[in-house]
Each structure stands twice: as C-alpha cells, then as structure tokens.
Amino acid sequence: MPEQQYDPSIIEAKWQAAWDADPAIYAPSDHAPNGNYYVVEMLPYPSGKLHMGHVRNYSLGDTLARYMWMRGYRVLHPMGWDAYGLPAENAAIKSGRAPRDWTVSNIAVMKGQLKRLGFAIDWSREVATCDPEYYRWNQWFFLKMYERGLAYRKRSRVNWCPLCNTVLANEQVENGCCWRHTTTPVEQREIEQWFFKITHYAEELVNGLEKMQGWPERVRAMQRNWIGRSEGAEVQFNAPNSGVIRVFTTRIDTIFGATCVILAPEHELSAVLIDPQYQPRLKAMIDDPARKDPTSVEKDGFFTGQYAVNPFNGERIPIWIGNFVLVGYGTGAIMAVPAHDERDFEFCTKYGIPIVQVVRDGFLEGSGEYTGLSSDEAWERMTARAERDGFGKRTITYRLRDWGVSRQRYWGTPIPMIHCAACGVVPVPESDLPVLLPDNVEITGEGRSPLERVPEFMNVACPKCGAEARRESDTMDTFVDSSWYFYRYCDPRNREAPFDPKKAAEWMPMKQYIGGITHAIMHLLYSRYWTRVMRDLGMVDHDEPAENLFTQGMVLGTDGTAMSKSKGNVVDPDEMTAKYGADTCRLFTLFAAPPDRDMEWNESSVEGQFRFLGRVFRFVTRNIGVERAGTTAGERQALRKVHQTIAKITTDFDNRWHFNTSIAALMELSNELIALESEIPGEAMPAINEAYVKMLAPFAPYAAQELWSAMGREGQVFKQPWPEFDAALAAEDSVEIPVQVNGKLRGKIVVAVDATSADLEKAALADEKVRPYVDGKQVAKVIVVAGKLVNIVAR
C-alpha cells in the first residue's frame, strides 16, 4: 500500500461517527475471561467547557480502560455530571438564564468534547445529579439517615460565605476563606441547619485508613489529619463558686505543672464567672474576626477573678479566659502547662503566670507520688486514678465535626422535610418522593433560599396532621450528590431504589478511582462515610468505595502555575484537538510527565507527539502488503525489539502507570523499525504492524483504529487481545558489557548472552582499552555481575 499521510481531522471525524452510531460499543462485554474491572474518573462539574485537567484525568482513565479491555477484562467505564452547584445560579443572576437550561446546554457541549477526545465511555449509564431520578435518592437517603439519627437539625454557629451567600461545611473552608472564594473570609452566623452525623463513624474512618493500601499515603495522611483523633483525658477542676470546669488534655502526666485554667470566651462559664464590667470585653473577644487567622493574632486574655482546684495536688490556680482556646474542640477549656506547651508558655509569659517544669528527660519531677515515673507510665496511672476517684475519664476527641449539609441556595436537591406548627419537623413520606425542585424560580443571590418565595413549593399539608405547613427551603450541599454516584452507575435506571444491591455488588468497590488531589478530604471523606451508611442500611457489604485511588497531578500553564482564566494561561482542549487531533492531545498529556506529578503545558512539545504519530502512520501504511526480501537478521532484530517493547509497556501498565516511558518505548520501537526497514522481509510486516497498532491503541485510539482498518482487519482494535510476549523472540544473542577498573568505566566487551563469569573476566582483562589501566598493577579482585558488568579492582 502506498504511504498515507496522517490527517487526524479526517480519520477522527470518521471513527467518531462510527463509534457514535453504535451505542453499545463501550458497554461491558459479555465475554471476559479475567472478570470485572470498574474504573471511574471523578465526574465533572458542567461549568461550560472541559479544561486540561479533565483531559488529563480522562485520558489516563481511558488509556487504562482500553488496556484492561484488551487484557480480557469486563470493563465498566461510565461518566456522569455533577450538575448541581453554585456557578449555575451565579450564571442565572448574571445572564437571567435558568440554571437548568444553562446546565443542560453545558452538558451537551462537554459531552461532545468528551466524544471528540475519543473516550471509551458507556454513555448508556450516564447520570446527571440534577435529574429527579437521581436526586430523589439523595432525598431517600436523607430520610433513612433521619430515621437512624444520622441526619439531625441543630442551631449552631456556622461558616458563612458572603459571596456564595450560603453556609459552608468545615471541609469547605480553607485558610478561613471559602474554598471557591479563596480571598474572602468566611463569616460566622448562628443558623439552624441540617447535619449528617459523620462523627458517628469517626473512629472507623480513621482506622479504615490503615488498611487502604491502594490509596496514596498523601491522601490517607490528609484524612487522618483532618479526622484528628487524639487520646487523652477529661479532668474536672472544682471551682468553688461555679461548680466544675472540665478540661481536655492529652498530657495528663504534666498536670502538676498546670498553673492556670483557661476557658474559651464562648465557654458557657465564661460569662458567668467574670465581673459584669468585663462583659463588653468578652463580647469583643468573641466577635473579633481576626481570631480566624491564628498566625496573625496575638494571644489575649484576662483573669476572671476566680480560682479552680487541681484535683491531683489540691492547688488553687486562677481561671482565665483566652482568645486562643477553641470552644468547639475538646471541652472548650484547658489546663495551661506553660513549661510543656508552647502556646501556654506564650500566654503565661505575657501575663506573668508561673511556669513550673514537671517533666525532665521523659521522667516526672515535682509531681508528688508520680515523681520519677516515665511520662508514659504516669499518663496511664494518673488517668486510672482520675477514673477511680471520679474526677476524670479517659476520652478520645476528634477534630472532625458533623457535616453541615443545608445550603440556602436554589440549585440543589430539596431537603425532604416539612415544618408543621403543630408537629414540628416532619419527614416527607417516602412515597411522596421526589420533592421536585421547581423551575422558573427567580434567583437573586440573597442570603435566603430562593425557594422561600415559591408558594407552590413551600405550602404543603403536614403529612402527620394535615394542617397547613411549610417545606424546608434549604437544599443539600452538592457534595451529597457526588458521595454515591458510582453506585448509581451500576444500575442507573432503577426506579425502585438507588440501585439494586446485587448489581452494585457486581462492580463495587471501584477497582480504580481516579481524580485530583483537591478532593482528598471533602469528596473522598464524604464518600467513605456514605459507603458506611449504606453498609449499615444493608445495601452494600463493603466499607470503602474504592479499592485503588489514583490522584493525578495538576496541569499547569506555561508559567508553572495552575491554569486559571484570570491568569490567562488557560489552554483550550478544543483548540488543541482542532490543530493536532485528539490523539496528539491525549498522547501529550500522558507523555509530558508521570501521571501523578504536576505537568506543564508546552505547545512546542505537543508537536513532537504529532510528528511521532505521523511517522508511525506513514511507516505502517507503506508496509501494508509490502513486497521486500529483507534479511533473516533484520527480521530477527525487528521482532526482538517488538517483544522487548511488549514486555516494557505491559510492565508499565501492570505496575506503575508511567505512561511517559511507555510512549517513549513506542517511539524507540518505531525509530528502530524505520532504521531497519529495508532489512525487514515483507512477510514479517503483518505481525509487526499488528503488534505495533495494538500497543498504540490505548494511547491513540483513533490512529490505531484507522491503521487497524487499513490493515484490512475487522472490528475494534481495543477489543483485540493485547499482544503476547515471547521471551525467546525478545532474547538477545550477544550483549555489550561495560568494564570498569576501580569503579571507572574503561571499556566495553561484546559477549554471548550465555557467557560464563570466567569468560567475562577473561575477555575483560584482555580488552585493549582496559589493559593500560591494569598492566603493571596487581589485580586484587574481579567482580563479575553476569549480564551486567565487570569491575576490576587493581592496585
């Protein structure tokens, strides 16, 4: 066949049309000797267009999915849309376009982009979280949690983003700012809202991390840190005029060094203990917005005028109020041990409170009957004593707080609850689900749910007493939507339940979950919680949603910082595919760096991938049906390189996903084949071409498919078996061995692969480049590493 030029605009359009015409093409196959393989990439938010981070994420997952397909697995590779969320509402405020319209049209655009990129996605399982058939199950889960006390309503101080005009969960606050508006400090408001009791599983969630070997240590560490389990004791200090102050400490062994008790300003006793004249000062401390940022705020406090008694030594120590003591952690009160805690030291130094050292070199001093014990032993004994004498107890505290899920916004799942004047909070009966989110709602962005102004939605009869009642107007945090969507993919059209447990059991837990590190805490922690809730509801039989998690690196702009519209360093995947084709785009994202590392987008480097595909394309096509005598040695050498490459790429897939080196290996192979071309007999070419095209298929599906078809082969190349490695064909006849003298490279010898150590030593000592460094010296030792190297130690 004459050489064909590589024109991705033609072949990609052609195969895209063919693939699109067959809706079942990417459905899991019936015949799969190696069993099921479920790979999910985190679903995108339909913001308008794909960005390069999506392209990288999905290229990675797709390459893997196609490879697993070729390795004989029954692959499930679905996609969906995290369709609820604030940007849709903000767009509505700006443009007047209804959030649903905006979202639906974005989905259409982005779905087209995903198709053009050639991702092997089973679109028959597509899920959009704003679909009533999806979000009704959010509501259903909400009711189930409510029944079990895992969803509850509480008035509390919450994080409020003045730009989002809504409440944020703790996980969604970064550096005291909203995770979306990273420069706007969150405010504190007292609001009644709904919580999911994630703390119910705190212990399990932290313990589970130890077993999750398929998750990156980085993610597990972040979650461990976030859950923040600490073991300690709660100890009661009697305060003569006000009862009892409970403090939490992890260092009960230092209690003889406690020189004051400090209460958080919000602590219920703070206002009680102080002299009335100090009330304004207390209030100012509570309201000080700077307290959110501990690095810039100086420790501040004042003496209440009251004293508490240390239960261990009966000492009277002053009770202070301190701005650095957190009301939400532990008991909201601490014993200050300035000698052994930096923060206490800072505070006590400032106010002249005594500093008493009670531990030296790990052993206690000045601690009564405990003096001389090691810290560890004292810790145990003192805790036991506190329990025995009833003034304390062993406790474990967590930093993790319950998940606040109420949002005062429109574009989300309505919370299925009704407020009745007579009956209080009444759940919507299961049979009335879904509570539909009304369309045609005016969005103003005010800090109240827009639903409040929709009487058809709000007014409802109380399910209990039938009286007029009002619906809950808040919607759910959209992280609820994404906490379980990978279960829905397993049974996406089920109208009776979120999913059939049997169908979910076929696939879940996910064999491989892939996404960005940004979700290390929020999404991934919520998902782990949700899986446990479903387990306790009897719906699933496992604890963790994903066996293996892969967090890919970010795509950075050419200036080395994350791409963002404001910086103007965004690369548009559409422009890239229009110019070079989807295959080049995919190849580049995999080639530029190992997938777990951040990568810089570099346009000139992209051209290299395009050139490579062109070279391969021309080579394969001009060798289809070629008549050429060639040589036996040429054939041997070509096949050897082919099989060495099979081994290399297979290892990359099975062990470490360093696809940058897999693609480099494909380049090396094509370089070698092109160099050898005139020596390769025509009869050898079909097998060589076939192996090459198959290996290319997971990375560049369009080009590979076109070549497969040009070779006269039927069907889809990604459904063909992966090339079989033949060790005999890959074996070298002879091998070049470096020879070192005293560790420095001095020569090279070429020997038969099966040369013995004695042969190697003899050849090395005889080598003329080596001899000048050895002659006249005493050879003390010769180290021979078979097949690797010879090192002569000469003195």
Next chain:
RNA sequence: GCGGAUGUGGCGGAAUUGGCAGACGCGCUAGAUUCAGGUUCUAGUUCUCGCAAGGGAGUGGAGGUUCAAGUCCUCUCAUCCGCACCA
C-alpha cells in the same frame, strides 16, 4: 509546629532490583530536500580541557557504607503541597 512530596543537561523527563547517568521528546547547531516558508530526512547536542585521540568533573550540599551510590545510611539546604492556637 505536624504531616506528605520533590530536587538529575537549555527545558519536560529516563535510569523499575545498588551495576554504562542523561532513554524518549522539546529546543538548539549543521547539512539534504524546497523558489521560499512549512513539512520530511541525516548528523550532532551534560559540562569542561584538547585540533584530535583521549582525559577530568558531574544527579541541591556535606559526610558515610560498598568493588560499585541518582538509588542505601547520617546530617543539612531549598522548593512545593496539605493541616494548624486542636490542648
């Protein structure tokens, strides 16, 4: 402060088990093809001394183990990420 990473040519990166440092690609240099640009092809490209043959140095830094260290050990520096008055 706690935790997790990362440091290798002009650049992205490779070296998977302690065994030839710099694969592969970009860029660059020279040449061929072309009216020209682009494309394609050939050769070269860690630094340094040298016309060359050849030598020396070299994986953030300092030590160490070893016949042999980018890789192992100790110390140290720098950068990035996450968490952070969490008692």
